[in-house]
Every structure is written in structure tokens, then in C-alpha cells.
Amino acid sequence: MVLGIIGILVSLALLITLAYRGVTVVIAAPTAAIVAMLFSQAPLLASYTEIFMPALGGFITSYFPMFLTGAIFGKLMTMSGYATDIAQTMTRRLGSRQAMLTTVLTTGLLTYGGISVFVVVFVMFPLARELFREADIPRRLLPATIAHGMLTFTMTALPGSPQVQNIIPAQAFQTTSFAAPLIGVIGGTAIFALGMVWLEYRKRRLMGAGESFADLTALERRSGADADVSTQAQSVVMSGSPSRGSESLTPPNHVVPFIPVLLVFAVNFGCTILLFPALDWGYLQEERFGGVTVDERAGVWAVLIALFLAAVSILVLSLKDAKWLVGGVADGARNALLPIFNTASEVGYGAVIASLGAFALVRDGIFGISDSALVSSAVSTSVIAGVTGSASGGMTIALNAFGEDLAQQAAEQGISLEIMHRITAMASGGLDSMPHNGAVITLLMVCGMTHRESYKDVGVITLVIPVLVTAALIAAYLTFA
Incomplete structure (x- = not known):
């Protein structure tokens, strides 16, 4: 058993x-899974084909439609020029003096409006860079500012977020993406406010020390030139573009680009609160549907419909260029x-470790921390x-391993499953932002910064603050509920 624990840690x-x-x-x-198997003397081939692959396939089966529609929606928002226009409109309204606030709010709007966190950084970086240049804010704060809008309050806290991190707990606890709206709004507001306080504090401190936007980054110093590293990174990561290359359309006015974003929220809300409860879902009990209930799928279905209709709306609003836009769907x-x-x-990987x-x-240790289902889930x-460097991956692993026990324990303790949903989602968006997190690595690469230059602020914004706010919400709920 000791050797098995060592193997897990090594893996x-x-x-x-x-x-x-x-x-x-x-x-x-x-x-890494093979290493853990070797230490535990588990059969390699059987563990890979009968445990690793079914778990991998199960996640893809459940969430690929969301990833697919979300990626297509994000591509169409970029090609149509809508995402850029929204960012520019927000900039004009708030002004370059509020460069960081403008960046956070615009990134948050695009993320909450359905553009995946894997895509929004490429939309926001060129605009944020110019805002920072005009305001002469040190470039090392760029990644943290963008991260605040895409990896914190809009990803897990605000009710109705179409991001997969807000949908996964809905599957486990049979809730919806709008679960525990009051807790979500309070938590999201606290994370947003504390994040802005930190960013403003860091801006004053760095600028007071004489640092400016014009200072070369470590990457630029190593290259010996003021090269736009971020542009090179973007061309590598976001390969494959339509025939017009990186060209995007110009929206007819500054109102139209907001329509698809608002549509995501409106359709998601309408399906969840109004449409789905009014429909007859009795046919789901037929054997061919596996006995699934609408409560288990409502969160995914509502977001899926919302993203699909939002993508279609872009094509409808740009009819004369629809043929070119369709080329970007692939x-x-x-x-x-x-x-x-x-x-x-x-x-x-998590399924193999759990087996x-x-x-x-490990399981006994986690459940031994507290008798509360809420604390254990978080x-x-x-x-x-x-450990995995992924909010969605970590949450899926945890809920696959403990979800049924946590739901039963919560029911026995009188804890609302909606509260379980919201706290679990918010908890996933804390320690996931360790230095090896894929989104963090991509963000730093696109911004042309190193971990040494920018991770301190990214860590405070996406890790420290969300963890502290989530812990405070748990303590408040257990004290006053």
C-alpha cells in the first residue's frame, strides 16, 4: 500500500x-498513469483499455457537443468582427484611463457570453495590449488582468455561465447552470472586487518603482530585439484560418455584436427556467435513452441550444458574408x-488513480477532513x-469518484444540492491555476511573458482570491444556514 501511495505521488x-x-x-x-500502475502492480493493458479509455470516452461523450458549439461560436464571433467590436465599444465607453477595468469587464462579458476560455485570450490580447500601451501600465500585469476576466468570476461563480466548469456539477447534482444564484452573485462580486483591488495595488506599486509598458520583457531581452513574441505564439496555437487569413468583417453598427452574446444568456435562461419545466419528458424513460432524467441533462442541453442559436444568429446577421463565415465552422x-x-x-488519468x-x-483522508459534505466536495x-492543472478535469475526477456519496451525505445533512453545485464549481477554479495549468501557460505565451515575470499576479488573481472567497462562503453557509 505504501508503494502504491509513492507511485501516485511520483505519477x-x-x-x-x-x-x-x-x-x-x-x-x-x-x-503518468502507467507510472502509478507500475508502482501498484496493476495490469497495464487492462487498466488502459478498460479504465483509462472508457473514462476518457465518457467525458467526450458528455461534453463534446458543448466544446464543439462553443469553439464554433468563438470562431464566428472572431471572424465576424463582433468580439473585437465589443471590446472596442467597451473601451470607448470606459476610456483608456480604466485600461485594467475595461479589459476585465470586456473579457468577462465575452466569457460569460459563451466564448470559451481557450479562445477569448486571443481576442482580448491585442486590444488589451494597446490599452496598456496608451495608459503606460507595466506589461507584466497583462496576463493577470485578462485572467481575471476569463478564469475567475465568470467561469465558475456567476449563475448561468455557459462554461463547462459550471455545467459539470449540474450533471452530478442534477441541478442547472443557474444553481444557487445568490451565493454565485455574492461570490462572483467578491472575487471581482478583490481582484481589481489587487491589480490596482500592483499597478501603483510597479509604476511607483518606475516600471512602464516600454520596458522589455525577459523574452524580448533574451531574443535581443523588441519582437512581438505573442503574435508568433498566436499564429502557432490558433492554426488553420479561412481563405481570408486573419481578416475579419466589420459589423454594421455597435449594437449588432452584442446580440449573439445576449442570446446565449437569454436562451440558456429561457430553456432552464421556462421551457424545459413545461415540457413532457416521459419518453426519456424508454430503454433506448438509458433511463436518463431531464434533471441530469438540462444544464448541458440548455447551454448547447443557446450556443447553437447564437452561432446561427451570427450567420443570419451577416447574410452577405455567410458563405465565408461558414468556411470558418470547420x-x-x-x-x-x-x-x-x-x-x-x-x-x-484520474479514473486510473481512483481504481x-x-x-x-486518499479517499479516506479527504473525507476525514470534515464531516460536512460541502467541505469534502470543495x-x-x-x-x-x-494536481491535474484543470478545473473541469479535476472536478470530473472528484465527482466521478465521490459524487454519489457527496450527494447522499448532503441530503442527510440538509445541504441544498444547488449550494453543492455552486461551491464545487467555485472550488474547481482555485488550485487548478497552478503554474502547470494549460490555460495559464497559453495565456503567458500569448502575452509574451514568463512565469517569473507574471505568474505571481496571475496566481493571486486566479488561485489565492478564489480559494479565500470560496472558503469564506463555505464558512458563512455552515454558520448561518
Whole structure:
């Protein structure tokens, strides 16, 4: 058993190291799983084909439609010029003096409006860079500012978020994306406010020390020239563009671009609150549908419909260029493949670890931390998300391993499953932002910064503050509920 625990720790260290060094998780996850299997003397081939792959396939089966429609929607928003126009409109309204606030709010609007966190950084970076240049804000704060809008309050806290991190707990607890709206709004507001306080504090401190936007980054100093590293990174990561290259359309006015974004929220809300409860779902009990209930699928279905209709609305609003925009659908579909396979591979890794005998000690340790289902859910999700470097992957692993027990325990303790949903989602967005997190690595690469230059602020914004706010919400609920 001791050897098995050592194997799990070694495999985790290997997974983190490989991810940090840029090895794709599709390769790193099964490699790390093999190490854990060897230490535990588990059968390699059987564990890979009968445990790793079914878990990987199960995640893809459940969430690929969301990744697909989300990626296509994000591609169409970029090609149509809508995303850029929204950012420029927000900039004009708030002004360059509020460069950081403008960046956070615009990024948050696009993320909450349905553009995946894997895509929005490429939309926001060029605009944020110019805002920072005009306001002469040190460039090292660019990644943290963009991260605040895409990886914190809009990803897990605000009710109705179409991001997958807000949908996964809906599957486990049979809730909806609008679960526990009051807790979500309070938590989201607190994370937003504390994040802005930190960013403003850091801006004053760095500028007071004489640092400015014009200072070369470490990457630029090493290259010996003021090269636009971020542009090179963007061309590598976001490969495959339509015939017009990187060209995008010009919206007819500054109102139209907001329509698809608002449509995502309106349709998601309408399906969840009004349409689905009014429909007869009795046919779901037929054998061919596996006995699934609408409560188990409502969150996914509502977001799926919302993203699909929002994508269609872009084509309708740009009829004269619809043929060219349709050409980008294939690129959007391709952009969905790597993110979901990365996450699914982490889920497969977690399934293998959970199948090992030594994992029973880990499970007992997590449940031994507290008798509260709420605390156990938050801790298990946050720890595993930190280990895998993925909020969605860590949450899926935790809920697959503990979800039924946590739901039963919550019912016995009188804890609302909606509260379980919201706290679990928020907990996934804390320790996941360790240095090996894929989104963090991509963000730093696109912004042309190093971990040494910018991770301190990214860590405070996306890790420290969300963890503290989530812990405070748990304490408040257990004290006053």
C-alpha cells in the first residue's frame, strides 16, 4: 500500500513536470498513469483499455457537443468582427484611463457570453495590449488582468455561465447552470472586487518603482530585439484560418455584436427556467435513452441550444458574408478537439488513480477532513484540480469518484444540492491555476511573458482570491444556514 501511495505521488509529479514543459496532456496523462500502475502492480493493458479509455470516452461523450458549439461560436464571433467590436465599444465607453477595468469587464462579458476560455485570450490580447500601451501600465500585469476576466468570476461563480466548469456539477447534482444564484452573485462580486483591488495595488506599486509598458520583457531581452513574441505564439496555437487569413468583417453598427452574446444568456435562461419545466419528458424513460432524467441533462442541453442559436444568429446577421463565415465552422470544430482531448485525458488519468487500491487512503483522508459534505466536495475538487492543472478535469475526477456519496451525505445533512453545485464549481477554479495549468501557460505565451515575470499576479488573481472567497462562503453557509 505504501508503494502504491509513492507511485501516485511520483505519477503526479511527472504529470505536472511534463505539462509544465509543454508536453501535451494527451501523452502526459497516460504516461503518468502507467507510472502509478507500475508502482501498484496493476495490469497495464487492462487498466488502459478498460479504465483509462472508457473514462476518457465518457467525458467526450458528455461534453463534446458543448466544446464543439462553443469553439464554433468563438470562431464566428472572431471572424465576424463582433468580439473585437465589443471590446472596442467597451473601451470607448470606459476610456483608456480604466485600461485594467475595461479589459476585465470586456473579457468577462465575452466569457460569460459563451466564448470559451481557450479562445477569448486571443481576442482580448491585442486590444488589451494597446490599452496598456496608451495608459503606460507595466506589461507584466497583462496576463493577470485578462485572467481575471476569463478564469475567475465568470467561469465558475456567476449563475448561468455557459462554461463547462459550471455545467459539470449540474450533471452530478442534477441541478442547472443557474444553481444557487445568490451565493454565485455574492461570490462572483467578491472575487471581482478583490481582484481589481489587487491589480490596482500592483499597478501603483510597479509604476511607483518606475516600471512602464516600454520596458522589455525577459523574452524580448533574451531574443535581443523588441519582437512581438505573442503574435508568433498566436499564429502557432490558433492554426488553420479561412481563405481570408486573419481578416475579419466589420459589423454594421455597435449594437449588432452584442446580440449573439445576449442570446446565449437569454436562451440558456429561457430553456432552464421556462421551457424545459413545461415540457413532457416521459419518453426519456424508454430503454433506448438509458433511463436518463431531464434533471441530469438540462444544464448541458440548455447551454448547447443557446450556443447553437447564437452561432446561427451570427450567420443570419451577416447574410452577405455567410458563405465565408461558414468556411470558418470547420476551423472552429478543429479548435475544439485539442481542449476536450486534453481534459478527457486528465479524466482518464484520474479514473486510473481512483481504481488503485492505494487511492482508498486518499479517499479516506479527504473525507476525514470534515464531516460536512460541502467541505469534502470543495476540498476534493480543489485538490484534484490542482494536481491535474484543470478545473473541469479535476472536478470530473472528484465527482466521478465521490459524487454519489457527496450527494447522499448532503441530503442527510440538509445541504441544498444547488449550494453543492455552486461551491464545487467555485472550488474547481482555485488550485487548478497552478503554474502547470494549460490555460495559464497559453495565456503567458500569448502575452509574451514568463512565469517569473507574471505568474505571481496571475496566481493571486486566479488561485489565492478564489480559494479565500470560496472558503469564506463555505464558512458563512455552515454558520448561518
